[in-house]
Amino acid sequence: MGERLLSIEGLRVGFDTDDGRVQSVRGVDLTIDRGEVVAVVGESGSGKSVTALAVLGLHPKQRTVIEGCIRWHDEDLLAASEDRLREVRGGEIAMVFQDPLTALNPVHTVGRQIIEMVRSHRGGSKQAARDRAIEMLGLVGIPQPTRRVDMYPHEFSGGMRQRAMIAMALSCEPQLVIADEPTTALDVTVQAQVLELLVSSTEQLGSAVLLITHDLGVVAGLADRVSVMYAGRVVERGTIDEVFAAPSHPYTQGLLRSLPRVDADGSDELIPIGGQPPSMLAPPSGCAFHPRCGFAAAESGCADRLPELDADTHGVACWRRAEVAARNAEVGT
Amino acid sequence: MTIDSMSLGTDLPDADATLAQAGVGRSLAQDAWRRFRRNRLAMVGLGIVVFLILVAVIGPFLVQDPTSYSKRVFLEPPTNQHPFGVDRRGGDVLANVVHGIRLSLFIGLLATILETVIGVVVGAVAGWFGRWTDAFIMRFVDIMLGIPYILLAYAFITVLGKGVAAVVLTLALTAWLQTARTVRAGFLQARELEYVEAARALGVPSRRIMWRHILPNVFQPVVVLIAVGVGSAILAEAALSFLGVGVQFPDPSLGRMIAEFSSDFPRAPYLLVFPGAAIMLSVLGFLLVGDGLRDALDVKDV
Numbered sequence: 001m002g003e004r005l006l007s008i009e010g011l012r013v014g015f016d017t018d019d020g021r022v023q024s025v026r027g028v029d030l031t032i033d034r035g036e037v038v039a040v041v042g043e044s045g046s047g048k049s050v051t052a053l054a055v056l057g058l059h060p061k062q063r064t065v066i067e068g069c070i071r072w073h074d075e076d077l078l079a080a081s082e083d084r085l086r087e088v089r090g091g092e093i094a095m096v097f098q099d100p101l102t103a104l105n106p107v108h109t110v111g112r113q114i115i116e117m118v119r120s121h122r123g124g125s126k127q128a129a130r131d132r133a134i135e136m137l138g139l140v141g142i143p144q145p146t147r148r149v150d151m152y153p154h155e156f157s158g159g160m161r162q163r164a165m166i167a168m169a170l171s172c173e174p175q176l177v178i179a180d181e182p183t184t185a186l187d188v189t190v191q192a193q194v195l196e197l198l199v200s201s202t203e204q205l206g207s208a209v210l211l212i213t214h215d216l217g218v219v220a221g222l223a224d225r226v227s228v229m230y231a232g233r234v235v236e237r238g239t240i241d242e243v244f245a246a247p248s249h250p251y252t253q254g255l256l257r258s259l260p261r262v263d264a265d266g267s268d269e270l271i272p273i274g275g276q277p278p279s280m281l282a283p284p285s286g287c288a289f290h291p292r293c294g295f296a297a298a299e300s301g302c303a304d305r306l307p308e309l310d311a312d313t314h315g316v317a318c319w320r321r322a323e324v325a326a327r328n329a330e331v332g333t
Numbered sequence: 334m335t336i337d338s339m340s341l342g343t344d345l346p347d348a349d350a351t352l353a354q355a356g357v358g359r360s361l362a363q364d365a366w367r368r369f370r371r372n373r374l375a376m377v378g379l380g381i382v383v384f385l386i387l388v389a390v391i392g393p394f395l396v397q398d399p400t401s402y403s404k405r406v407f408l409e410p411p412t413n414q415h416p417f418g419v420d421r422r423g424g425d426v427l428a429n430v431v432h433g434i435r436l437s438l439f440i441g442l443l444a445t446i447l448e449t450v451i452g453v454v455v456g457a458v459a460g461w462f463g464r465w466t467d468a469f470i471m472r473f474v475d476i477m478l479g480i481p482y483i484l485l486a487y488a489f490i491t492v493l494g495k496g497v498a499a500v501v502l503t504l505a506l507t508a509w510l511q512t513a514r515t516v517r518a519g520f521l522q523a524r525e526l527e528y529v530e531a532a533r534a535l536g537v538p539s540r541r542i543m544w545r546h547i548l549p550n551v552f553q554p555v556v557v558l559i560a561v562g563v564g565s566a567i568l569a570e571a572a573l574s575f576l577g578v579g580v581q582f583p584d585p586s587l588g589r590m591i592a593e594f595s596s597d598f599p600r601a602p603y604l605l606v607f608p609g610a611a612i613m614l615s616v617l618g619f620l621l622v623g624d625g626l627r628d629a630l631d632v633k634d635v
Contacts, residue, residue: 056534090536097534102527107549116545117535168535 002034004073005176005208006055006093011068013050013059021065022280024050026232028068029309032176032208037199039211039219039240041255042229045277048212051229052178056093057085091121093176094169096198099185100161104153110137111149114168121172136167139201159190166198170205177202178210183218195222216255220244228252231278231288238314248316248324250293287319295320295327368629375625381618389438392431399428399585408601417607420590421597430607432585437615440497440580441566444504448566449559451505452512453551459513460520461543471517474510482507486569490578500579504566512558519551526550553630557623564619571612587612 013025025047032038040048053059055070057077070077072088080088089095097103105113114133115126122129130149137145140163153161162182169177179198183191199222202209211223219226220240227237228249236249247253254273275292278284286303290296296303300319309315318324369375403423411418417426459470477485486507493499523529524547532542573579574588582589590608598605 058530058534086536086538088536089534095531095534097527097531099527103531105528105532105546105549108545113532116532116537116541120535120537120541172536 002036004031005034006030006032006210007069007071008051008055009069009071011051011054011070012066013047013054014065015059016063016065017281020281023283024232024280025054026283028229028232028234030227030234032210034175035203035206035208036225037202037209037211037223039213039223039226040229041213041216041219041226043214043277045231045280046229047232047280048229049180052095052180052210052212055178056089056095057082058089087121090117090169090174091172092174093178094172094174096162096165096169096177096179096182098181100158100165101153101185103165104161106153109150109152110156110164110168111151114149114164114171117168118171132171133167136171137164139170139204140164140167140197142167158186159194162186162194163197166194166201170201170207173205174207176208176210178212180212181214182211184214191218215259216252217259228255231283232280233288233317234309234315235289235317236315237309242314246314246325246328248314248321248328249289249318250295250320250324251289253324254292287317295324297323365626365629369625372625372628374621375629378618378621378623378625381614382622385434385438385615385618388431389435393435396428396431397425399424399432400583408597408604410601410603418601418604420594420604421601426590426604426607429585429590430587430611433587433590433608434611434615436497436580436585437567437570437587437612438563440501440504440570441563441615441619444501444508444566444570445559445562447501447505448508448562449512449555452509452558453516453555455509456513456516456551457520457543457548460517460524461547463521467517470513474513477507478510478514482569483572486573487576487578490573495578495581497580497584500570500573503573504569507569508562508566512555512562515554515558516551519554520547523547523550556630557627560619560623560626564616564623567612567615567619 008028008030011025011028011030012023014021014023016022024045028047028051030038030040030051040051042048050059054066055072055077057080059066066078068078072092077085077088104110108116111130111133114136115129118124118129118132119126134145134149137148142148142160142163148156148160148164153164156164162185166182177198182198183194186194195218198211199209211219213219216228223240225237225239226243227234228243228251229235230251236243236247236252243252244256247256251273254271257271258273260270273292278288278291284291284303286301286305287293287296287307290302293302295318297320302319305319307317307319309317310321369379401424403419403425405423406415406419407423408421409415409419415425415427417430420426420429455470455474459467486503489503489506490499493502526546529542529546532546533539537546570579570586571588571591574586575592577589577592580586580589587608591605591612594601594604594608
């Protein structure tokens with residue numbers, strides 16, 4: 001493992017609303033080392049995007065309460081000044097957004113937007129920044145980058161737009177790229193390509209990737225490590241092999257069972273996870289997953305006590321881990 | 334289909350042709366101009382505006398001096414020498430109308446420029462800073478808008494005095510309210526846009542975001558407001574002058590001429606036609622252009 005880039009410890013993010021505090025993130029630990037690809041998986045409202053935005057200090061100051069620690073190298077980003085944050089954003093940590101159609105400004109050409117970003121961080125002449133933009137567009141596999149650089153976002157297809165967005169994010173050689181559901185807005189046919197491109201181009205530049213997604217399937221071949229989030233907490237984390245070979249939290253298992261597999265013989269039924277995601281205004285007591293969990297049992301205290309991750313390597317936050325593992329061995333999954 | 338295969342990374346041999354065909358690289362302005370050109374009414378409006386500008390620029394050299402009065406003819410119908418007739422002072426109506434158009438355009442443009450600057454600055458401040466700054470400014474705007482326009486203008490001009498400068502100031506000080514509201518709404522909307530968030534996430538400085546990403550967002554409605562604004566300013570100037578508080582004799586004003594000619598209506602009804610038509614044409618021209626711009630720029634909320 002390389003040098004530690006980012007470490008998030010005990011992060012809690014809450015938003016004050018008229019109905020009370022919505023505690024979106026309730027104690028998240030996450031680390032990313034240099035050059036690593038780390039995936040955060042969870043359904044809508046699990047707090048994964050909120051975590052990412054907190055890293056860059058992008059939550060509005062009013063009505064947002066952030067606790068815990070976000071350490072970037074040796075620096076506490078939560079205590080950083082707005083000027084310092086601006087340097088970090090894009091320069092050291094860049095972000096790729098979900099929908100490139102709305103994340104690119106329609107009134108400026110793609111090139112102008114990359115140039116703007118390069119010059120915001122590195123200064124230099126317009127021509128140099130333009131050359132850099134063309135180079136980056138070429139790097140992400142956009143044909144005819146010298147012409148494409150002067151085109152508007154609406155003249156790009158969805159996949160091309162996201163490539164341009166990636167080119168923009170990578171143009172200042174950030175050490176970390178946060179990709180928030182980078183393929184959700186794309187056609188299924190181009191999703192895989194864009195993801196592969198994201199990972200290969202960051203590899204080329206030596207950047208680490210924090211990949212945020214609700215789709216466990218997309219992370220399988222790409223990520224080194226994965227953290228599964230539920231109701232604002234990490235419920236399982238480990239290397240990709242550990243989590244896929246032996247999913248040990250009932251929620252992770254549920255996610256995997258609800259995923260269509262190309263390599264299955266077709267007899268496997270997709271099993272949805274029953275129930276509704278919890279309201280973060282008033283999350284369930286104890287383990288937030290217990291109302292939807294097939295393993296929940298009163299004697300284990302699932303409804304009363306909040307489980308913590310039980311190990312540093314393949315950690316699972318579940319009071320019934322032993323029982324879940326026993327069942328796994330029985331069924332042979 | 335073509336786009337799909339391109340996004341797959343396959344460089345098509347005829348990609349150049351395809352791109353050219355798709356009108357690639359055409360800017361927003363070019364697009365808007367194409368749409369504007371296809372709008373017949375808008376082009377009529379543009380024709381009127383261009384004609385009026387020509388009249389204002391060249392006209393004064395072709396007509397008589399509006400302040401020289403004939404000692405012999407008064408209230409005369411159109412003749413070869415006086416195509417628009419002669420007024421009760423013995424002045425040539427054509428000369429007065431031409432100079433009136435010139436002054437109207439001048440006042441309309443100047444007032445609108447002033448009004449736009451005030452409106453954009455105030456609206457941007459309200460929309461950018463938000464919170465109590467916004468609440469304070471917008472409540473003030475609401476109160477001002479609650480006062481009937483002509484009453485408000487009357488109040489201003491009473492304080493500012495009569496004459497051209499006072500009219501320009503009055504028009505500007507009463508018209509910026511709508512611009513401020515529009516700009517502020519655009520700012521509020523744009524602040525929530527994902528590309529503004531994305532620009533922030535990629536470390537673009539706030540001031541740049543404001544100028545490059547948010548201001549263009551309000552550019553289109555402001556352009557429409559400017560075109561419509563010149564039309565309304567001309568109309569308002571005419572109204573003030575008609576009421577006797579606007580442009581004063583001897584400055585030529587279409588509104589003042591209408592007031593004067595309407596008292597001569599029983600004896601010389603034809604006189605009213607020309608300044609009336611000039612006002613109508615000016616207002617119509619700018620409103621048509623504004624409407625055309627609204628469609629061409631695809632502005633929905635002005």
